[in-house]
Structures are given as structure tokens and as C-alpha cells.
Amino acid sequence: MSRKEQIDQVATTLFKSRGFAATTMRDLALELGIEAGSLYSHIKSKEDILQRVCFRMADEFNAAFDEVKSQDVPAGEKLRLAIAAHVRVLTKNPPAAGVFLNEWRHLSEPSLSQFNGMRHAYEESFREIVREGIATGEFKVNDEKFVVLTLLSSLNWLHMWYKPEGKMSPDDIAEFLSNLLLNGLKNF
Amino acid sequence: MSRKEQIDQVATTLFKSRGFAATTMRDLALELGIEAGSLYSHIKSKEDILQRVCFRMADEFNAAFDEVKSQDVPAGEKLRLAIAAHVRVLTKNPPAAGVFLNEWRHLSEPSLSQFNGMRHAYEESFREIVREGIATGEFKVNDEKFVVLTLLSSLNWLHMWYKPEGKMSPDDIAEFLSNLLLNGLKNF
């Protein structure tokens, strides 16, 4: 791992736990055992780090979803696969997921607009699956926008407590969440 | 409304949209049409504002839940009522809800510990309902901790897009979310 990657990684954990704005370059340097000024031999700016973390995660989510998109299965099954893919990315790197989900708003233009565009496209992909399920009668709901926002929200808190050493694997978690969302508490 | 309350209110919208750390006292003063120093005729400190907003909201959530607690109804119905109460508080003041949910970590000790205690107790109240539903066989799920975290997460994004002038009332929203969580997409 290059020094630059190491900086990104340590910065990610700090951004997640303290927030981007409340993390100083001197904090980050201290964590790495160097002086603040030395960071600038490797990075361009503080926001430079944030951009890399955010867009790298966005790419990962998109890549994971693309494999689901092409599958020719019923909407319910496709949604299960999409949830599993999403959970896999979330749990693979929880700190980066936390930054991606909570700190993106500290991006400045034009990165901010670009990021929002990607985010919107990703949500639209989920909506497409739900619309399909509604069209075939598999899903009984009628407001796919509301459903997808709820769905993603119920997934996106995972990074806050998921620990790799826990007893549930990412796929276990995905199955649990899929059952809950598709069948509900009463028919779980 | 006193000047102090007005300051709290304007600060709340700024804290929510830019984050606590990224909001300056000079920003806040500008929004109010006064000078930064003048704020200190009314408030003790920047964090003073954050404390008031966070604990005021915590009180509101607790008060709303207490009315549900005493009802003698099946778990499923009680959960519906708790969800409706939670949604009502969330939608009554979305900016304050946003601060309560996302900015509390900028509290310093001992407020931070106190806040976390209240938050934990609130979550525990929800868990109690779900445990009851599991015990009576009404809920088919088995991990009540996981369920409650998912449940609250699926509610707590609401403040981000809810607009009072929208076509769904808070109670409509609560019913929609209750149906989704209790019955699932397939049995909605």
C-alpha cells in the first residue's frame, strides 16, 4: 500500500468518527506519526482525500449493481440480489461507507453536483426494479419512490455497527434485511 | 418568540444544512442581520445552542412515546402507534430532527454521555414492543435488536425530504411505513 493510500485510509476513519469538518490535517498527521506539512508531499488538499473516498465508493456501488442489472429474474429475486450487493459493499469497508454516506456534502462544486448525479442514478436503478415488481403484481405497494428511499435508508445505517468479527456474515445480513423488507415483521 | 428562540431556530436550519462544525457564528449572525458578537447577549456559547436543540428533541420523542407505552393493545398495533408518534415528531420540525439525528456527536462531555443514554433508552423502548410481539407469536422474526435498528433507520431519513405542503400527511406517511415494515413489499 502506497503512502498516499495509507493517508486516505487513516483519513477515512477520522472523517467517519469526527466528521470531515472537525478533522484537522494536524490530527491526521499525528495519527500517521508525521508532521502536518509532510502530508502535502502526497496529497493535493484535504478535500482531495474526500473526493477520492467518495467517488471510489460510488464506483464500487455501481460496479456491484451492474452485475445484478443484467440478470433475468423476477423483481423480488432481483431486489434480493441488489440488496445483497449493496450490503456487501457497505460491509467491505464500513469507514469508507460512512464517509460516502455522511460526508459527501462537504464536497465543493463541481464535484458535489457530479456526486449527486451518480447518487440519483443509483437510486433510480433501485426504483426501476421496484417499478417492475409493481407492474407484474409481485409487489403490492404503489409509490416506488417512497419505497426505495425507505429501503436504502434501512440499509445505510449498517456501517455504524457492523463488525467483521460478528456472527452474521454480510450475506446473512442481506438475507435478513431482504426478508424483513419483502415479507415484513408479520410474515418474516 | 424571544430573540433567543429565534437564534436557536435559525441556527438549527444552518446546523442541519451545513453541519455544526461548518457553521460559523458569523454565518449565523449574518442570517439574523446582526453582528457575531451580539449573539452573546442571548446565548452562552455555540454548543449551548446545539445542546438545547438536541435535548429538546429528545424530550419530544420521549413524551410522544410515553403516550403509546401505556396503551393496552397487541404488539403490532402498539408498534403502529409508536411509529406514528415518531413520525409525528420527525415531521413537526424537520430541521431540528436533522440536527438531533446527525449533529449530536458534536456535543461534548458530559452532555454527550447523557444524550447517548437517552437515545439508548428510547431504542430500548422500541425493542420492548418487538420482544412482546415475538413472545406472542405475532412477529415471526427472532433478532429484536437488529429489527429495531432497521426500523428506526427506515424512519429517520424522513426529515431529509419531508415538506409540510406535500400531499401525504404525517399520519399517511406513518401508515405507509407501518404497512411496509409489518407486512412487507409483497403483502403490502
Add this chain to the structure above:
DNA sequence: TTTATTTGCTAACGAGCGTTAGCTTTTGTA
């Protein structure tokens, strides 16, 4: 061994931060 590259240090810059002291103006009350 020479040379180039990577990595790091020191010291400082200009700017912005939360906050305070002391004073003036406005407002409400008797």
C-alpha cells in the same frame, strides 16, 4: 557510487475561528 525519487521536517503565511469587554442604542415600564 552517483543520481533521482520519495518522504519528511521546520517555520511560517494569511485567514478565519469562538468569544469577550466596554460601550451605545433601543425598547418597555413606572
Add this chain to the structure above:
DNA sequence: TACAAAAGCTAACGCTCGTTAGCAAATAAA
């Protein structure tokens, strides 16, 4: 009208911030 309280202003404090310039050490390649 007189007076007290509330509200706001100006100017500055001590501090921290992200970042830079210039230089030195370590590392790797030739």
C-alpha cells in the same frame, strides 16, 4: 419623563486552521 432592561455594535484577544516554501534525510535505481 425618568429609568431599567434588552439588544446590538466595535474592536480585538488568543488560537487554530489549511497550506506553502525551502531544505534535509532516506530510499531505490543506475
